């Protein structure tokens with residue numbers, strides 16, 4: 001995480017992950033990024049139901065929140081668990097290669113569609 005702005009960092013390239021911009025300047029000469037330990041995702045099975053316990057990784061660092069939710073289907077990985085939480089229309093659009101954007105943690109998705117003629 002960037003020590004100044006708190007955004008995620010790609011340490012090998014020393015850039016902000018979201019837009020690949022250079023890290024904020026540290027006037028005190030200290031390293032501009034630091035590692036932060038976070039809770040890893042976990043799949044939980046209880047009473048015949050499956051759950052995902054995780055941190056929302058789509059949010060900026062300081063806004064990430066823990067969540068525990070029941071999964072609508074059986075999955076074998078954390079990545080698939082996140083994927084199965086998307087609406088089916090979003091998964092279909094991604095499979096078709098359409099542009100899909102998510103609005104933060106608000107569970108609002110924007111799908112590209114036909115262009116209107118003006």
Ligand SMILES: [Zn+2]
Pocket residue numbers: 002003004005006007016023024
């Ligand atoms: Zn920064």
